[in-house]
Amino acid sequence: MIIESEVAITTPEGNCDAAYFHPKTGKHPGILFWPDGFGLRPVIREIASSLAAEGYSVLVPNPFYRAAKAPVMDAPIDFTNKDMVTRLYALIGTVSAEGAAESDTSAYVAFLDARPEVDHARKLGTHGYCMGGALAFRTGASLPDRFAAVASFHGGGLVTDKPASPHLLIPTLQAHVYVGIAANDDEKQPEAKGTLREAFAAASVAAEVELIPALHGWCMRDMPLQNGAPIFSAPDAQHSYNKLVALYRAALG
Numbered sequence: 001m002i003i004e005s006e007v008a009i010t011t012p013e014g015n016c017d018a019a020y021f022h023p024k025t026g027k028h029p030g031i032l033f034w035p036d037g038f039g040l041r042p043v044i045r046e047i048a049s050s051l052a053a054e055g056y057s058v059l060v061p062n063p064f065y066r067a068a069k070a071p072v073m074d075a076p077i078d079f080t081n082k083d084m085v086t087r088l089y090a091l092i093g094t095v096s097a098e099g100a101a102e103s104d105t106s107a108y109v110a111f112l113d114a115r116p117e118v119d120h121a122r123k124l125g126t127h128g129y130c131m132g133g134a135l136a137f138r139t140g141a142s143l144p145d146r147f148a149a150v151a152s153f154h155g156g157g158l159v160t161d162k163p164a165s166p167h168l169l170i171p172t173l174q175a176h177v178y179v180g181i182a183a184n185d186d187e188k189q190p191e192a193k194g195t196l197r198e199a200f201a202a203a204s205v206a207a208e209v210e211l212i213p214a215l216h217g218w219c220m221r222d223m224p225l226q227n228g229a230p231i232f233s234a235p236d237a238q239h240s241y242n243k244l245v246a247l248y249r250a251a252l253g
Contacts, residue, residue, distance in 0.1 A: 001023070001024040002021055002022070002023060002024070002049050002052045002053055003021070003022055003023070003024055004019065004020070004021050004045070004049060005019070005020050006018075006019060006020075007019070007020045007059075007111070009061065009107050009108060009111045010107065011065075011103060011104050011107040012103045012106075012107070013066055013100075013103065013104075014065060014066060015065065016061050016062060016065040016104065016107070016108075017040075017061075017062045017065055017069050017070055018040070018059060018060060018061040018062060018108075018111075019040060019045055019048065019059075019060045020057075020058070020059050020060075020115075021045075021048045021049050021051070021052035021057070021058045021060070022052050022056075022057040022058065022115075022117040022118075023052060023053070023055065023057075023117070026055075026117070027116070027117060027118060027119040027120075028052075028055050028056050028057045028117060028118065028119055029055075029056055029057070029118070029119055029122045029123070029124065029125065029248070029252040029253060030056070030057050030058075030059070030112035030115070030118040030119075030122075030124045030125075031051060031056045031057065031058040031059065031124065031125045031126065031127070031248070032059055032061075032105070032108050032109070032112070032124065032125070032126040032139060033047075033048055033051070033058055033059065033060045033126070033127060033128070033132075034061075034063060034126065034127070034128030034129070034131075034132030034133075034135040034136055034139070035060065035063060035128070035129065035132055036128075036129040036130035036131060036132055036154075036217070036220060037088055037091070037092050037130050037131045037156075038072075038073045038077055038088070038220075038222075039062060039063060039064055039070050039071060039072045039073060039091070040060055040061070040062045040063075040070035040071060041070070041071045041073075041222070042222070043220055043221055043222045044060055045060070047219075047241070048060045050241070051244075051245070051248075054245055054248075056125075056248065056252075057112065057115060057117045057118045057119075059108055059111060059112060061104065061108055063094075063095040063104075063131075063132075063135070064091045064094055064095065066094045066095075066100075067090070067091055067094050068091075072091055073087075073088065073091075077223075077224055078224065079224065079226075092131055095131075095135065096131065096134070096135075098164060101135045101138045101139065101142070102138060102139075102142040105138075105139045105142050105143060106142070106143070109124065109143060109146060112124065122148075122252055122253055123146060123147060123148035123149075123251070123252060124146050124147050124148065124149075124252075125147065125148065125149035125150070125151075125247070125248050125251060125252050126139045126140060126147055126149070126150055126151075127149075127150070127151035127152070127153070127244055127247075128151075128152060128153070128155065129152075129153045129154060129155075129217075129219055129220065130153075130154055130155065130156050130216070130217065131155075131156050131157075132152075132155070133151075133152025133153060133154070133155020133156065133158060133166075133179070134152070134155055134156060134157050134158055134166045136150050136151060136152055136155075137150060137152065137155075137158065137166035137167075137169050137170075137173075138166060138169065140169075140172075140173050140174075140175050140177075141169035141172040141173055144172050144173055144174040144175070145174060147173075147174070147175050148174070148175050148176065148251040148252055149175050149176050149177075149247050149248055149250075149251035149252055150173060150175045150176075150177045150178075151177070151178040151179070151180075151243075151244050151247055152177075152178070152179045152180065153180045153219050153240050153244075154180065154181070154182040154185065154212075154216045154217055154218060154219065155179065155180075155181075156185075156216075158179070158192065158196065159189065159191075159192040159195045159196060167195060167196055167199050168199075170196075170199040170200055170203050170205055171199075171202075171203040171205075173203070173205050175205070175251065176206045176207070176247060176250060176251040177200065177205060177206070177207035177208070178207070178208050178210070178243055178244070178247045179196060179207065179208070179209045179210065180210050180212050180240050180243065181193055181209065181210065181211050181212060182212055182214060182215055182216040182217070182218060183211065183212065183213050183214060183215065184215050184216055185216050186211055193209050193211060196209050197209050208243075210243070212236050212239070212240070213236070214233040214236040215229075215231045215233070216231070217231040217232070218231060218232060218233040218236045218237060218240075219232075219236075219237045219240050219241075220232060220237075221234075221237070
């Protein structure tokens with residue numbers, strides 16, 4: 001049986017509403033789950049509940065708590081609606097700002113450290129989708145001695161020319177890492193996968209960088225159609241979920 005509860009976490013910048021999932025009995029490795037740009041919503045809760053059923057205590061914060069309580073966007077998202085897209089990027093700006101994710105991470109880890117359902121003898125894991133992929137990198141680098149697993153699925157902005165590019169954090173990581181890249185993201189930035197692989201190898205960080213034959217957002221069943229075709233890909237989403245569970249099994253137990 002999985003217990004799902006609504007929790008509030010005090011951060012340096014306010015109170016974050018979050019969802020917390022764990023098996024009814026026992027102590028389990030803690031997971032910090034970063035949603036994509038559309039935030040904490042039913043499809044994210046489904047994934048978190050499934051992970052809890054695998055034997056993990058999973059915290060999913062509303063990353064946009066500085067602006068609004070979850071859910072912050074209606075699904076499916078209409079990418080042709082300029083007002084909606086403008087609001088989306090404004091929300092993303094609240095958590096992508098320098099230092100925001102790092103200060104939040106400390107509060108989320110403190111929450112997990114205080115929970116009796118978390119096995120404190122084991123390290124933590126973190127993963128994210130879309131913008132959450134970059135946040136997972138920042139999380140693992142902000143407390144490298146605490147996070148033993150980091151994963152990104154159709155992550156946005158992992159390799160940029162900015163001084164704060166997530167790929168530059170790789171030497172700081174002390175984690176096993178998985179990165180799943182969407183086919184259309186690879187078309188736009190074909191050099192990114194090589195840059196990531198080289199950075200992992202240079203830092204001696206155990207990592208897998210995999211090209212997925214699907215569109216950006218393939219893991220989320222509430223994604224809209226793109227040019228008349230579905231973004232969500234059930235087989236690729238299952239493959240990615242299996243990769244995530246395998247990563248956590250290997251790194252956290």
